[in-house]
Amino acid sequence: MxxxxxxxxxxxxxxxxxxxxxxxxxxxxxxxxxxxxxxxxxxxxxxxxxxxxxxxxxxxxxxxxxxxxxxxxxxKEFRVDEQRQILELCDLMLTHAVLNAGDRVSGQLLTDLAELENAPAATIEEAAQLAGRIRDMYLEIARAAGNDVLRDQCRVMVDRSHMVRMLDLQIGESGRHTIDDLREFGVAMAAREVEQAVASVKAILGRRIDRLPLLVKEANFLASDASFP
Structure with a gap:
């Protein structure tokens, strides 16, 4: 047979x-x-x-x-205008997700937020790992909002801004502020303080938008030295 x-x-x-x-x-x-x-x-x-x-x-x-x-x-080369549009869309989608997630965000996510290590990351590998964890957290929030279209589009936008997010966590004081805001976000979500949670997300993305010229320059420089054959 x-x-x-x-x-x-x-x-x-x-x-x-x-x-x-x-x-x-x-x-x-x-x-x-x-x-x-x-x-x-x-x-x-x-x-x-x-x-x-x-x-x-x-x-x-x-x-x-x-x-x-x-x-x-x-x-694709990284461009400031494209990354700004992506981050502005992330702001809109994540704000909507937070407002609609309610108490459906997992307790494990809130625990992970509380246990995030201090940034900036010491190496690009550490920054990549941390950026990946933050990506997963964003997608969990989008999932908790109960909208499959929002979740899928959020994943695309978060992936397209991954390199910029990774470098933001490694360069200067912004990475430390990002981790502090994520911890505050976790506390606010656990306490159902939605307005504070939204403010934390907006603070993270707002600083990243302000730093885009530097971050995009570094992203293209780092990738231009890639060892992939």
Whole structure:
């Protein structure tokens, strides 16, 4: 008796390729403006070309890759105007999420906020890890708001601002202020003080917008020195 092939295998491979490539893009491991050669990238990552192309299409849809005129893909340079628009959208979405999350935010999230370590991070690796934790917290808030569209769009915007958030946590005093505001946010959410929670989110994003020229310059500089072949 012949067993029929599992239909979900291609999807699992595409999802794995997506997560791998997204991680490289988010953390600046591939130079901005670099054309991605499908065959070379597949060989290096040991991923099939079909799932890798699916991953590229998905990342292009989310704005993390650019489509070339040749129907290929390339990484995007960071731009101040684009990042400002992304952060302004994050402000709107996260404010809406906080106002509608009510008491559905998990107790574990509030515990994680209280236990955040002081910033700025000592290394870029620590900053990347901390930025990832904050990303997960933002998405948990969006999930708690009970709106799937909001959650999905929030994920896209938070991912597209990952590099800027990561550097913000590492450079200067802003990282320390961000952690302080996140702790205050956790306390406010636990006490159901929604206005204070919203004020904390706005303070974080407002400072980041003010620092965008520096952060974008550093993001392009860091990524331009990427070691990915």
């Amino acid at each position: 012949t067993t029929a092939p599992r239909e979900d295998v291609p999807t699992r491979k595409s999802d794995a390729a997506y997560e791998t490539l997204k991680g490289l893009v988010l953390n600046g491991r591939i130079r901005p403006g670099r054309h991605l050669v499908l065959y070379d990238l597949a060989e290096h990552l040991k991923i099939g070309e079909t799932p890798l192309r699916d991953a590229m299409l998905r990342l292009a849809t989310e704005g993390l890759l650019a489509r070339d005129n040749s129907s290929g893909f390339s990484t």
